[in-house]
Amino acid sequence: MAEEFVKSVEDGLKLSKRVYFGKDRSVVPPKPISMEKSEQQSQSHHHLIPTAPIFYAVISDPGIVDNPDCPSYQPHVHGRCDPPVLIPLQMNNISVEVDCYLDTAFVTLTGSWRVHCVMGSRSCDCRLVIPMGEQGSILGVEVDVSRRSFSTQLVTMEGQTDTDKPQTKQEDGWFLKPQIYTLTIPQVDGGSNFSVKVSWSQKLLYDAGQLTLNVPFDFPEYVSPAGKKFAKREKIQLNVNSGTASEVLCKTTSHPFKETRRQVGKLGFLYEADVLTWSSTNISFSYMVSSSDTLGGLLLQSPSVHDLDQRDIFCMFLFPGNNNSKKVFRKQVVFLVDSSESMRGTPLENVRNALNAALSKLNPEDSFNIIAFNGETYLFSSSLELATKETIERALQWISINFIAGGGTNILLPLNQAMEMLSNTSDTVPLIFLITDGSVEDERHICDVMKKHMENKGPISPRISTFGIGKFCNHYFLQMLALIGRGYYDAALELDAIEVRMQRLFTAASNIILTNITIDCFEHLEAFEAYPSHIPDLSSGCPLIVSGRYQGKFPDALKARGTKADLSNFVIDLKLQRAKDIPLEKVCVKQQINLLTAQAWLSQSKHLEVKVAKMSIQFGFSSEYTRMILLQTEEGKQGIQSVDIQEIPNKGDMQKLVDSRSRKVSLLKGLGIGFGDLDATTKNIFPGFGEPQLPEIAGEVFINAASSCCTKLANCCCCYCCIRVCSRMNDQCMIALTQLLTALACLGCLSCCDVCSSD
Structure with missing residues (x-):
């Protein structure tokens, strides 16, 4: 998809040369990028992938491209653009407001x-096209243009299977890349100005006690208004509420922010300027909560009047602090790497590189093993090996020889082997890292088996962390497996992200500084519900956040307890605060939706599915059980506002709603990642974020074979050229061509008959 998009933008920039703005300036393709940037973006013109929100005109008829204010003489253009080209539109103004709470940021962009x-x-x-930051989740889009307004909204799709869902066009609400959402606004008049408001949430990155925000805000030069240079207004407002009672220290900033507020645990900044060119730098901001030791707290909040769940809300957090000298648990780790046929090439190569980096970070007193698996398993060693320099070198050599893609996928066998290897452990927390790109039929059985292992081994049971590659694996199975194993989960939906995200997962899951964490009085509360249900270990690589609902009352003094790496006891006071200016339910709801969806998948509970759908609609976060729609309202018409569309009881009603022209409702593509694809795994289809790459069909093979004949005929007409031409002909042209070829064939036959009769 991304390659097709880039080609459309590239063609659109060429077509935009038809737009003439007098002697001041015409729209031209972007200037050549620097050598440094070129090396980073060398593949497929990646510099044309948006790094900031951008609108594009979708042009099928090149003849309509012209200056709407002063039309100029344009030569006639024959034909149409198939597929349509994309011309970046000019941006008039831009404003961003970012609110950071704990480890989550909410971004609202208007322009x-x-x-x-x-x-x-x-x-x-x-x-x-809306690029978002780390783990971005689109919350809403509003557009006002030419006496019309458009807005997105989530609805339930109860009782509707995938085969029943109405078909939507590819461009109607889809992801260009995992963190780039795109949405089409229909039929906007030339010369129109329109305003847009977009909101999304994203995660803050954590490293060595420092939280970092990164918001895409790098605009290309060709979105600047044409004509004489004039000042344009851009504005960034940034608010930080750490939720702690400690001082917040600002570390780095990307723009010249002015501090507007400083309170305990809070910061406020503003950047506002008249500029000649739009920002060419992403919004980047890093800060640190002033504490060298572990910092914890408990935030409480009463539900709003409109909240479907009237239980009180809590959010417990532990920040590991910035003391790098803290002792971490000795590691005993087994890496389980999927080497099935679908991992051939780039996926397995990237996993190999990430695994090499992970092995290099092990200490000599740590121990490890590696199991490559497809239908069978291949062990580096029959038991755990100390991570000496010599052993790691042998492991790297073994990886280069034995990481050969082939066969199917069997996950339970290597998991059981890893559990057996880690059965005898002391003064350590054993770790299992599972990396896969596929789904298997016995996933629920695997979860049941792992539950029994955890119950038998008690508090020192192995921690299972999981990593999913592409969209064909069941990411909710992997999340549930990590939840059962009290480990961590991450994924790379794009192959380019495998190395970075795998290394990040290994850092977070392996540098454990506190385990077997318990909170006083949790078990004494009524109607208590926590996400995750089992408190994970605290790692030096990321904060620990547990949220949920309860009834009852917390005591004034509350303590968190655990075991440190030296096996001594750890106790910390959790300060209780009423979170008056933090939307706790929105900060925590995405994690809750993901974990509830995993539980709904495991238990096959319709009740949990309905619960997830209601939470999704109430707080605006997408889920597997809701769909986004685009509402169009024309000024002076009240039809759509009077309709309650938050719940669509069945597919028939949804189809009527979508088909009703008076209501102007468009059903967009689903935003969920699904529950895996067994068929794609069985066929060993290459993993990736775009459409599945199915095996070549006979027609495709014929076209590929025919394409080589052009070079033999001096670029004259050939079978491949004919195929391309015929695929773009209308019916009348095709009939005329068929009649012509038939006539020529008949003439050929007559000539042959003359020759034969003369003989």
């Missing part, structure tokens, strides 16, 4: 664009 490249008498679709 305005102009359809500067389409005749005033014509119209085109406009596509909005």
Whole structure:
């Protein structure tokens, strides 16, 4: 998908040369990128992948491309653009507000664009592309244009299977890349100005006690308004509420922010300026909670009047602090690496590189083993090996020889082998890392088996961390497995992200400084519900956050207890605070939705599915059981506002709603990642984020074979060229061509008959 998008933008920039703005300036393709940036973006013109929210005009008819204010003479253009090209629209102003709470940021972006490249008498679709930060989740889009307004909303799809869902066009609400969402606004008139408001949530990165925000805000030069240079206003407002009673220290900033507020645990900044060119730097901001030791607290909040769950809300957090000298538990780790046929090439190569980096970070007193698995298992050693320099070198050599893709996928066998290896452990927390790109039929059985292992081994049971590659593995199975194993979960939906995210997972899951954590009085509360249900270990690589609902009353003094790496007891006072200015339910709901969805999958509970759908709609976070729709309202018409569309009882009603022109409702693509694809795993289809790469069909093989004939005929007409031409002909042309070829064939036959008769 991304390659097709880049090609459309590249063609759109060429087509935009038709737009003439007088002697001041015309729209031109972007300037050549620097050598340093070129090396980073060398593949497939990645510099054309948006690094900030951008609107594009979707052009199928190149003849409509012109200056809407002063039409110029344009040569006639024959044909249509298939697929349509994308011309970046000019941006008039931009403003961003970011609110950071604990480890989550909520971003609201407002701006305005102009359809500067389409005749005033014509119209085109406009596509909005929204890049988001770490684990971005789109919350809503609002667009006002030409007496019309558009807004997104989540609805339930109860009683509707995948085969029943109405078909939508590819561009109707889909992900260009895992963190880049795109949405199409239909039929916007040339010369129109329109305003946009977009909101999303994303995670803050944590490293060595420092939290970092990174918001895409790097605009290309070609979105600047054409004509004489004039000042443009850009604004960034940044608010930080750490939720702690400690001082917050600002470390680094990307823009010249001015401090507007400083209180205990809170910071406020503002950047506002008139600029000649839009920002070419992402919004980056790093801060640290002033504490060298472990810092903890408990935030409490009463539910709002409109909350479907009227139990009180709690959020317990532990920050590991910035003391790098803290002792971590000795590691006993087994890596389970999927080497099935679908991992061939880039996926397995990237996993190999990440595993090499993980092995290099082991200490000599740590021990490890590696199991490659497909339908069978291949062990580096029959038992755990100390991570000496010589052993790691042997392991790296073994990986280079034995990581050969082939066969199917069997996950239970290597898991049981790893459990057996880690059965005799002391003064350590044993670790299992499972890396896979596929789904298997016995996933629920695997979860049941692992539950029994955990119950038998007690508090020193192995911690299972999971890593999913691509979209064909069941990510909710992997999350449930990590929940059962009190470990961590992460994923790389794109192959380029495998190395970075795997190393991040290993750092977070292996540097454990506190285990067997318990909180006083949790068991004495009524109607208590926590996410995750078992408190994970505290790692030096990331904060620990547990949230949920309860009835009753917390005591004034509360303590968290655990075991340190030297096996001594750890106790910390948790300060209770009423979170008056932190939307706890929104900060924690995404984690809750993901874990509840995993539980709903495991238990096959319709009750939990309904619960997830209601939470999704109430707080605006997408889920597997809701779909997003685009509502269109015309000024002066009240039809859509009077309709309650928060719940669609069945597929028939949804289809009527989508098909009703008076209501102007469009059903968008689902935002969920699904529950894996057994068929794709069985067929060993290459993992990836885009559409599945199915085996070549006969027609595709024929076209590929035919393509080589062009070079033999001096680029003249050949079978491949004919195929391409015929695929773009209308019915009348095809009939005429068929008749012509038939006539020529008949003439050939007559000539042959003459020759034969003369003989």
